[in-house]
Amino acid sequence: MAKEDGEGSGTTGEHKGKKRNQVVGWPPVCSYRRKNSFNGGEVTKIYVKVSMDGAPFLRKIDLGTHKGYDDLAVALEKLFGCYGIGEALKDEDSSEFVPIYEDKDGDWMLVGDVPWEMFTESCKRLRIMKRSEAKTIEVLQAKNFLKEASKGG
Amino acid sequence: MNYFPEEVLEHVFDFLKSHRDRNAVSLVCKSWYRVERFSRERVFIGNCYAINPDRLIERFPRLRSLTLKGKPHFADFNLVPHDWGGFVYPWIDAMAKRGVNLEELRLKRMVVSDEGLELLSRSFVNFKSLILVSCEGFTTDGLAAIASNCRFLRELDLQENEVEDHRGQWLSCFPDSCTSLVSLNFACLKGEVNLAALERLMARSCNLRSLKLNHAVPLDTLQKILAQAPQLVDLGTGSFVSDPDSETFRRLRTAIQKCASIKSLSGFLEVAPCCLPAIYPICLNLTTLNLSYAQGIHGSELIKLIRHCGKLQRLWILDCIGDKGLGVVASTCKELQELRVFPSDLHGDGHAAVTEEGLVAISAGCPKLHSLLYFCQQMTNAALITVAKNCPNFTRFRLCIINPTIPDPVTMQPLDEGFGAIVQSCKGLRRLSLSGLLTDQVFLYIGMYAEQLEMLSVAFAGDSDKGMLCVLNGCKKLKKLEIMDSPFGNLALLTDVGKYETMRSLWMSSCEVTLGGCKTLAKKMPRLNVEIINEGDQMEATPDDDRQKVEKMYLYRSLVGARRDAPDFVWTL
Numbered sequence: 248m249a250k251e252d253g254e255g256s257g258t259t260g261e262h263k264g265k266k267r268n269q270v271v272g273w274p275p276v277c278s279y280r281r282k283n284s285f286n287g288g289e290v291t292k293i294y295v296k297v298s299m300d301g302a303p304f305l306r307k308i309d310l311g312t313h314k315g316y317d318d319l320a321v322a323l324e325k326l327f328g329c330y331g332i333g334e335a336l337k338d339e340d341s342s343e344f345v346p347i348y349e350d351k352d353g354d355w356m357l358v359g360d361v362p363w364e365m366f367t368e369s370c371k372r373l374r375i376m377k378r379s380e381a382k383t384i385e386v387l388q389a390k391n392f393l394k395e396a397s398k399g400g
Numbered sequence: 401m402n403y404f405p406e407e408v409l410e411h412v413f414d415f416l417k418s419h420r421d422r423n424a425v426s427l428v429c430k431s432w433y434r435v436e437r438f439s440r441e442r443v444f445i446g447n448c449y450a451i452n453p454d455r456l457i458e459r460f461p462r463l464r465s466l467t468l469k470g471k472p473h474f475a476d477f478n479l480v481p482h483d484w485g486g487f488v489y490p491w492i493d494a495m496a497k498r499g500v501n502l503e504e505l506r507l508k509r510m511v512v513s514d515e516g517l518e519l520l521s522r523s524f525v526n527f528k529s530l531i532l533v534s535c536e537g538f539t540t541d542g543l544a545a546i547a548s549n550c551r552f553l554r555e556l557d558l559q560e561n562e563v564e565d566h567r568g569q570w571l572s573c574f575p576d577s578c579t580s581l582v583s584l585n586f587a588c589l590k591g592e593v594n595l596a597a598l599e600r601l602m603a604r605s606c607n608l609r610s611l612k613l614n615h616a617v618p619l620d621t622l623q624k625i626l627a628q629a630p631q632l633v634d635l636g637t638g639s640f641v642s643d644p645d646s647e648t649f650r651r652l653r654t655a656i657q658k659c660a661s662i663k664s665l666s667g668f669l670e671v672a673p674c675c676l677p678a679i680y681p682i683c684l685n686l687t688t689l690n691l692s693y694a695q696g697i698h699g700s701e702l703i704k705l706i707r708h709c710g711k712l713q714r715l716w717i718l719d720c721i722g723d724k725g726l727g728v729v730a731s732t733c734k735e736l737q738e739l740r741v742f743p744s745d746l747h748g749d750g751h752a753a754v755t756e757e758g759l760v761a762i763s764a765g766c767p768k769l770h771s772l773l774y775f776c777q778q779m780t781n782a783a784l785i786t787v788a789k790n791c792p793n794f795t796r797f798r799l800c801i802i803n804p805t806i807p808d809p810v811t812m813q814p815l816d817e818g819f820g821a822i823v824q825s826c827k828g829l830r831r832l833s834l835s836g837l838l839t840d841q842v843f844l845y846i847g848m849y850a851e852q853l854e855m856l857s858v859a860f861a862g863d864s865d866k867g868m869l870c871v872l873n874g875c876k877k878l879k880k881l882e883i884m885d886s887p888f889g890n891l892a893l894l895t896d897v898g899k900y901e902t903m904r905s906l907w908m909s910s911c912e913v914t915l916g917g918c919k920t921l922a923k924k925m926p927r928l929n930v931e932i933i934n935e936g937d938q939m940e941a942t943p944d945d946d947r948q949k950v951e952k953m954y955l956y957r958s959l960v961g962a963r964r965d966a967p968d969f970v971w972t973l
Contacts, residue, residue: 272884273859274746274802277476279560284693315590362564
């Protein structure tokens with residue numbers, strides 16, 4: 248690839264064939280800026296199904312386009328035309344909704360416990376459960392257990 | 401040279417603020433070295449692996465302010481693996497153990513842990529200022545420790561860090577007795593903050609001069625804060641979204657009008673353009689404007705805003721401003737010294753956001769311009785030659801053509817002549833980044849003319865070793881050279897090995913240097929650390945085959961030998 252004679256002439260890019268914009272390190276935009284600027288450009292698509300108790304059909308949402316739990320809550324509220332999901336994330340006891348998700352292991356977990364990035368990596372599907380429908384009292388019990396445990400910390 | 405008693409020398413040295421000046425005087429003679437080292441309070445370390453904490457504290461016992469840089473610059477572009485190094489903990493630990501009276505810590509590209517922040521917050525009673533730039537490894541728990549324990553904290557400035565959000569209440573951890581804050585910047589935090597706690601903190605921080613909020617702080621909170629802090633000089637808004645007919649918005653307008661001291665404005669992480677007129681009254685006084693994260697402001701609104709900013713000295717914007725918009729900047733901002741134009745779209749989908757036209761207009765209208773970072777779709781030699789003529793005062797010139805190997809679209813020639821004109825005209829040029837189709841010729845020009853050049857960034861450029869050799873030979877003041885995807889090999893690397901001890905560091909990735917070449921260099925120069933980054937075990941198969949090309953090499957001078965914290969995939973030869 249390197250020309251030994253060193254006579255620089257107008258060689259038109261005989262370099263590697265790969266597309267420049269797919270080379271790591273190019274264009275030289277720092278990774279913080281990449282993650283925080285480009286609308287959906289650099290973010291992988293993470294589509295998951297969302298079901299809501301009482302709704303006739305399921306929806307799909309792209310977790311990759313959201314920056315965090317609050318962002319997600321707003322999106323879910325818009326999707327199903329309901330309010331209270333954001334509250335549910337802040338203080339579970341006050342809202343009539345309980346947002347849960349199925350993780351990689353097949354377990355149903357309460358949304359909001361783990362850091363956002365960890366959540367997006369392990370979330371397989373979402374469900375917005377009505378508190379009154381909680382057959383999954385185990386989940387709530389588990390949460391209380393965790394609350395008690397963390398109080399000791 | 402001992403005509404003066406040491407007290408007089410020390411008094412004279414007090415006037416020397418820059419570390420370069422202090423380094424220079426310490427080399428004059430032994431007695432000056434001694435006086436200088438006992439009086440130096442602020443230390444700058446450009447490469448944290450060039451020295452170790454013990455020797456630092458040994459030499460400068462009165463250390464109060466430390467600046468440390470860790471990872472190489474190309475780490476910003478994902479070229480350095482995550483666990484490469486740059487840990488600050490050993491430094492904090494050593495300073496704590498040896499009773500250093502640390503007041504300020506500034507870190508760039510380092511790995512900071514919550515344990516480190518906790519230790520920092522507990523070990524130094526007079527700690528006042530923490531500035532973290534492009535760091536990672538910590539969470540909001542670490543920030544909570546700083547807030548809780550640093551009783552005299554004046555400055556907490558977080559710039560573009562990767563911070564894990566633990567949904568704690570770090571901001572609420574500032575005790576009610578904390579009234580010393582002068583500067584608070586948490587714009588890079590992704591999570592919510594307790595708004596009530598923030599308002600209370602702002603209300604009792606009457607010395608506050610600089611505040612940068614994150615996206616989770618709504619306009620309503622901003623309005624309340626500004627009403628209590630009209631003395632602010634530097635403001636970064638969080639979310640700037642409101643109904644323009646609302647009471648909240650009316651109150652914001654009133655509060656802003658009282659902020660007569662704001663000289664620097666940034667943020668607008670979320671923005672409703674109809675709200676922008678609220679800031680027009682402060683635009684008149686602005687010297688710094690950073691809208692590079694304000695995706696919500698489109699070209700025409702940007703232009704409307706800029707027309708109000710006649711005193712701007714520093715402008716960071718997105719390329720959606722367009723060439724026409726840059727023309728408006730050129731005719732409005734006559735005091736402009738620094739311009740950065742960032743890409744709003746990384747894939748270059750064809751829409752020409754800014755081109756050489758915009759840059760030429762700026763150079764014609766802004767004679768004081770000396771610092772440039774310009775992402776564009778295309779550039780011509782003619783334009784660069786004109787820019788060089790219009791602006792001979794460049795100290796920093798970084799051009800990034802999104803497609804880096806395209807020639808001048810008008811003449812189909814490489815851009816050697818254009819960059820050649822820049823280095824020839826700008827005699828004070830200290831930093832240069834190249835792009836576009838470039839041959840060995842451009843390096844010939846750089847070696848010949850860029851006498852003050854300290855940092856050079858090269859990608860996809862050159863034809864042969866001659867290119868790199870011209871630079872190493874000619875640029876006497878070169879400190880940092882970083883090269884990616886260019887055809888430079890062992891000949892260039894090994895011709896003048898002594899040169900690298902005069903430099904801080906050299907980075908070469910995807911070039912033609914081989915393992916054998918690197919080994920030879922390491923053998924000849926024991927005071928250099930030659931590190932090979934071997935990701936994905938590319939070189940494991942035949943570790944003794946010296947003909948293998950090295951994918952990533954980073955070498956730097958060091959007084960303390962190979963570092964002991966290198967991960968498995970980093971080989972120090």
